[in-house]
Amino acid sequence: MTRTILAANITSRVRQLCIQANEQLPEDVHNCLMHARLQETWPVARQTLDTILENASVGAAEHVPICQDTGMACVFVELGQDVQIAGGYLEDAINEGVRLGYEAGYLRKSMVVDPLRRENTKTNLPALITCRVVRGDRLKITVAPKGGGAENMGAIKMLRPADGRQGVMDFVVDAVRAAGPNPCPPIVVGVGVGGNFDHVALLAKEALLRPTGDHNPDPYYAQMEDELLERINALGIGPAGFGGATTALAVHIRQMPTHIACLPVAVNLNCHVARHMEVVL
Numbered sequence: 001m002t003r004t005i006l007a008a009n010i011t012s013r014v015r016q017l018c019i020q021a022n023e024q025l026p027e028d029v030h031n032c033l034m035h036a037r038l039q040e041t042w043p044v045a046r047q048t049l050d051t052i053l054e055n056a057s058v059g060a061a062e063h064v065p066i067c068q069d070t071g072m073a074c075v076f077v078e079l080g081q082d083v084q085i086a087g088g089y090l091e092d093a094i095n096e097g098v099r100l101g102y103e104a105g106y107l108r109k110s111m112v113v114d115p116l117r118r119e120n121t122k123t124n125l126p127a128l129i130t131c132r133v134v135r136g137d138r139l140k141i142t143v144a145p146k147g148g149g150a151e152n153m154g155a156i157k158m159l160r161p162a163d164g165r166q167g168v169m170d171f172v173v174d175a176v177r178a179a180g181p182n183p184c185p186p187i188v189v190g191v192g193v194g195g196n197f198d199h200v201a202l203l204a205k206e207a208l209l210r211p212t213g214d215h216n217p218d219p220y221y222a223q224m225e226d227e228l229l230e231r232i233n234a235l236g237i238g239p240a241g242f243g244g245a246t247t248a249l250a251v252h253i254r255q256m257p258t259h260i261a262c263l264p265v266a267v268n269l270n271c272h273v274a275r276h277m278e279v280v281l
Helices: 008-025 027-041 043-062 091-104 163-181 195-207 221-235
Strands: 001-005 072-082 082-085 127-135 139-146 155-159 187-195 248-258 263-270 278-279
Touching: 001 008, 001 155, 008 139, 027 043, 027 248, 043 263, 072 091, 082 195, 082 248, 091 127, 127 139, 127 187, 155 195, 163 187, 163 263, 187 221, 195 248, 195 263, 221 248
Parallel strands: 001 082, 072 127, 187 248
Antiparallel strands: 072 139, 139 278, 155 263, 187 263
16 A cells, blocks of 8 residues: 655655754764773873763754754665655755754755865765665655765775685775874774675765664674674774774675676775664654
């Protein structure tokens, strides 16, 4: 049976999600930061984590952004095949919600019309929308604002199959080492493995939507996540790059099948304000 969802309702919910995601640190991220604070022994790292946690509290209490870079509006949609959107188009409804949310929340508008001519769109549009059609009659929308500092540190490489597990892990660690303090650590590391050149980058970004610290359901990749987290934290970059044991809060791997001749791997980083809010309609 077909279920109808009004475009106006989508716009309203996206507007709300844009504001909430920028003002409220997700509970899963907050818990990881608290755990890191308890584990840290380096005084400067502990003080930096205290400042990060205080900043998050102020943002939530005073309804102000927890970071001045309120990001590109990355919107992930799971559209049930039995859902019908009435009163408008899905992408138009999402974009209008982003426009209204960034205006009402006094959020910085960071999108430019053209990557070379650099004129600001003044609306933070367009939203960067990824839509999947799934079974059912529900519409799930996740808004994950993505700042430029962490996004700039992403990396992708087409490894040889012979490079294997070790090659993937070395590439991830090298990417984080090269990023240094630029993505505002402690970071969440999204890793994509498999697919092709374009799909693997999306896998890495989608990996960041998983609740921070939750493991890959496949024990093989769950173990890789633990090993990568240990190697990354051993780099000693630390919170804000001041040194310490907490360079990353978590490593999330997302994988999919690939060609027999290919081993694509991508890394996408989230800063310590790993923003994501979702709603199911």
